[in-house]
Amino acid sequence: MKILIIGGNGTIGKKVSTFLSTKNKIITAGRNSGDLKIDLSDSDSIKNLFENNNDFDAVISIAGEAVWAPFKDLTEEDYYKGIKNKLMGQVNLVKIGRNYMNHGGSITLTTGILADNPVKMTTSAALVNGGIHSFVKAASLEMENNIRVNVVSPGLVEDSAVKYKDYFPGYEIVKMQNLAELYEKVINGEQNGQVFRIYS
Numbered sequence: 001m002k003i004l005i006i007g008g009n010g011t012i013g014k015k016v017s018t019f020l021s022t023k024n025k026i027i028t029a030g031r032n033s034g035d036l037k038i039d040l041s042d043s044d045s046i047k048n049l050f051e052n053n054n055d056f057d058a059v060i061s062i063a064g065e066a067v068w069a070p071f072k073d074l075t076e077e078d079y080y081k082g083i084k085n086k087l088m089g090q091v092n093l094v095k096i097g098r099n100y101m102n103h104g105g106s107i108t109l110t111t112g113i114l115a116d117n118p119v120k121m122t123t124s125a126a127l128v129n130g131g132i133h134s135f136v137k138a139a140s141l142e143m144e145n146n147i148r149v150n151v152v153s154p155g156l157v158e159d160s161a162v163k164y165k166d167y168f169p170g171y172e173i174v175k176m177q178n179l180a181e182l183y184e185k186v187i188n189g190e191q192n193g194q195v196f197r198i199y200s
């Protein structure tokens, strides 16, 4: 398969890219890293990537940011940052990318455990993740050309554990290998409109 991985050089993305590269042709993309340039928060940038590069069998997004701060400190603008970047970025990726995919292709987004089990300081990130879960369920009903759209929702991963474990006391850590295998399962499977949770 020819697979585009947005965020393919990030903490999770680089492990998924390496794992999938043994059986597939991988093209990575990011704002400042990867084979191709894309900024999910800018729909013109998404369109530009697909106008110049298409024929993908799968597109995986493992990118997107939201502001973490105490609820009392989060401004309206802070919420809009996550909405513009991680939420609308991935919505626009589906909206635009589906037109450039091969028949039967799959689009897989990434959210996170905060949608279901939030911790303090994550009202913005939780809102964005939950919104994407609902979006994917609804959008999958209207995909044409046999395109599938799904989302992977990971818990705190091994490679981020040192940095973030104090925010997630008692939470289980997700093994990078198990997470990479989940993306493989999603892009190769038949499921559509599913939220694949991996929290341990």
Ligand SMILES: NC(=O)c1ccc[n+]([C@@H]2O[C@H](COP(=O)([O-])OP(=O)(O)OC[C@H]3O[C@@H](n4cnc5c(N)ncnc54)[C@H](OP(=O)(O)O)[C@@H]3O)[C@@H](O)[C@H]2O)c1
Pocket (backbone or CB within 6 Å): 006, 007, 008, 009, 010, 011, 012, 013, 029, 030, 031, 032, 033, 034, 038, 039, 040, 041, 062, 063, 064, 065, 085, 086, 089, 110, 111, 112, 113, 153, 154, 155, 156, 157, 158, 160, 161
């Ligand atoms: N790490 C975890 O434990 C964990 C757990 C659950 C969910 N998640 C979610 O999984 C996603 C990836 O996490 P990560 O830890 O791998 O993050 P990361 O290390 O910061 O990597 C993110 C990657 O996405 C790219 N990126 C960020 N914003 C982008 C944008 N607007 N347009 C295009 N590319 C963009 C970055 O590259 P450039 O800087 O070059 O753009 C980078 O390669 C995030 O949405 C995160 O919330 C992570």
